[in-house]
């Protein structure tokens with residue numbers, strides 16, 4: 001279920017103390033799309049350089065039911081989706097226990113892929129059903145004391161300014177609703193050379209990488 | 218001349234007959250039917266299997282107007298809608314599109330301000346562009362939960378401006394025009410002041426929790 005990650009929890013493994021999971025990457029590539037893989041490798045490298053343990057979910061390979069819109073995660077089993085037996089609780093648990101969540105996705109009509117949406121729709125159990133006001137708008141109150149920073153890394157097959165702008169707005173809006181303390185957005189062209197990918201990721205994600213490094217220190 | 222046809226796709230994951238998106242979409246569809254269009258209603262939760270998906274693709278390709286009525290999930294379109302949109306776009310870019318089809322999006326959300334739906338409406342516009350639909354406009358509606366899954370007529374005077382806005386939209390769509398801005402202005406009118414809505418909403422959660430015996434647990438932190 002936890003493919004491609006090097007480290008999960010602070011455990012002693014063959015004499016070495018492994019760092020605790022501080023960053024979670026949700027990879028939302030659809031089946032057959034391999035354009036995200038080289039970007040993901042670079043992203044994981046940057047995250048690990050902060051000293052953080054990283055957990056990486058390949059969503060397309062993970063059994064995950066879609067949200068049924070029933071709000072039982074607020075009423076019947078507060079804080080938990082009523083669906084047990086799939087990866088929902090594991091993913092939401094990893095997200096809320098982390099300092100940074102990264103949504104890696106093909107930019108899909110300006111938004112996230114369906115794989116990312118499936119996981120994100122299941123995340124409403126992380127907030128309270130009650131309300132708070134932010135900038136004249138209603139949002140949900142926090143459930144937890146600590147929320148992760150949020151980064152969106154979008155991959156575009158062709159340049160598209162409109163989609164880039166919408167993607168940025170969506171990440172910002174999610175950060176507001178999920179009470180994320182720091183946000184960053186990076187949109188990359190599919191097939192970009194590794195040096196460009198590294199440079200652009202490092203520059204765009206600087207605020208959240210800095211946040212992560214401070215939490216690790 | 219072949220009949221004019223409108224297809225409604227309901228984007229809610231809730232069971233048929235219980236969702237707010239269905240109530241809003243059905244109201245618009247009824248106005249279109251009164252204006253002489255043939256109509257068909259499909260539910261996104263029932264169009265995920267391959268044979269049902271084929272039906273959806275055929276219905277959309279054969280329509281004059283494709284209407285999506287959906288809830289907002291986490292600031293965007295729900296998973297099921299996003300997945301269907303991916304499949305429709307892939308289908309319509311891979312095969313020659315038989316005829317011009319218009320696409321209109323209705324997005325309702327739980328918070329009282331309709332502005333929360335803006336990003337999802339923009340996503341719908343890009344979906345239309347990438348799938349070869351003529352963008353006929355989008356409408357956002359806040360406080361959708363107040364509909365309670367009832368028909369808009371049943372909800373009554375509280376949502377009069379929602380019905381009026383949908384009437385204006387239907388009139389334009391029947392005339393082959395995009396939804397005019399005035400329709401959104403009508404949907405933007407709050408049914409009750411925002412603070413009252415959140416107070417009533419909170420009372421609603423507390424009552425529901427009391428019925429379920431979870432009143433003292435609503436703030437639980439099971440994942441901490």
Ligand SMILES: Cc1cc2nc3c(=O)[nH]c(=O)nc-3n(C[C@H](O)[C@H](O)[C@H](O)COP(=O)(O)O)c2cc1C
Pocket residue numbers: 067068069070071121122124177228229230231235236237238239287288289290291292293325326327328329333360361362
């Ligand atoms: C998983 C999930 C996420 C939601 N996210 C939002 C949101 O980001 N903003 C909002 O205003 N309402 C949000 N809502 C509320 C729904 O949009 C609202 O309840 C809507 O009226 C449901 O429509 P339906 O009955 O057709 O499913 C969310 C609901 C669910 C179940």
